[in-house]
Amino acid sequence: xxxxxxxxxxxxxxxxxxxxxxxxxxxxxxxxxxxxxxxxxxxxxxxxxxxxxxxxxxxxxxxxxxxxxxxxxxxxxxxxxxxxxxxxxxxxxxxxxxxxxxxxxxxxxxxxxxxxxxxxxxxxxxxxxxxxxxxxxxxxxx
Amino acid sequence: xxxxxxxxxxxxxxxxxxxxxxxxxxxxxxxxxxxxxxxxxxxxxxxxxxxxxxxxxxxxxxxxxxxxxxxxxxxxxxxxxxxxxxxxxxxxxxxxxxxxxxxxxxxxxxxxxxxxxxxxxxxxxxxxxxxxxxxxxxxxxx
Numbered sequence: 001x002x003x004x005x006x007x008x009x010x011x012x013x014x015x016x017x018x019x020x021x022x023x024x025x026x027x028x029x030x031x032x033x034x035x036x037x038x039x040x041x042x043x044x045x046x047x048x049x050x051x052x053x054x055x056x057x058x059x060x061x062x063x064x065x066x067x068x069x070x071x072x073x074x075x076x077x078x079x080x081x082x083x084x085x086x087x088x089x090x091x092x093x094x095x096x097x098x099x100x101x102x103x104x105x106x107x108x109x110x111x112x113x114x115x116x117x118x119x120x121x122x123x124x125x126x127x128x129x130x131x132x133x134x135x136x137x138x139x140x141x142x
Numbered sequence: 143x144x145x146x147x148x149x150x151x152x153x154x155x156x157x158x159x160x161x162x163x164x165x166x167x168x169x170x171x172x173x174x175x176x177x178x179x180x181x182x183x184x185x186x187x188x189x190x191x192x193x194x195x196x197x198x199x200x201x202x203x204x205x206x207x208x209x210x211x212x213x214x215x216x217x218x219x220x221x222x223x224x225x226x227x228x229x230x231x232x233x234x235x236x237x238x239x240x241x242x243x244x245x246x247x248x249x250x251x252x253x254x255x256x257x258x259x260x261x262x263x264x265x266x267x268x269x270x271x272x273x274x275x276x277x278x279x280x281x282x283x284x
Contacts, residue, residue: 005237007173007189007227008229008230010155011226011227011274016223050282052281061224071250072262073249073262075223084152084153109212120214120215127217131149137186140191
């Protein structure tokens with residue numbers, strides 16, 4: 001591979017849910033993510049510049065979708081999957097208070113060997129959503 | 143929610159596979175991602191600064207994992223899920239050539255209304271991996 005040929009990061013992270021409105025109460029209302037697109041089979045949220053969270057309606061995405069620009073391949077997922085947001089370490093207490101006020105239980109807290117802290121909560125479909133303050137991975141330091 | 147309380151983007155994106163070595167031939171060897179952590183139940187790849195791709199061994203992540211710093215909640219997923227890497231528009235032809243040379247079929251190409259182009263390939267487990275050049279979402283422009 002040519003040395004210059006590298007991906008530039010991750011654009012889309014997916015989570016699958018059984019009810020888009022119920023999911024929006026979490027991702028939109030509680031987390032405050034802006035919903036850029038609201039459709040029958042997905043909601044697309046702005047997680048950061050160039051970072052999109054796709055919330056897919058489970059069972060509605062298995063078929064390929066023809067568009068004027070080409071065929072969007074189908075995909076699907078069963079089970080509570082996992083992804084993680086980045087949060088600032090200085091905001092951890094504010095997140096704890098915010099979740100408490102919103103009635104969202106923190107199911108676990110982990111302090112990592114590198115010094116970071118993660119709060120784990122479940123979205124309304126039981127997906128395992130982590131809020132991770134650095135330092136954690138070698139590419140995620142303070 | 144206090145106006146200042148915002149996630150800072152997505153740290154971890156997950157994909158589930160049945161064989162970590164076979165997955166590494168794709169994510170490590172063909173895509174050139176650096177594997178930061180190699181374990182029995184996951185590989186962690188550096189997708190970009192502060193962006194980690196977690197490749198989980200399906201069936202090995204369902205149980206909570208006790209650590210000295212706290213309990214890491216279990217999760218799992220069945221089925222070919224979806225996520226997307228960012229690529230530069232100027233690199234699209236190089237990616238097409240690279241996939242051809244590596245024996246990876248491009249299962250679809252999509253030109254988006256905003257002008258971006260996505261190449262879709264399957265990883266060895268059939269996960270739908272997109273390589274997306276801008277412009278696509280409102281937060282992903284050139």
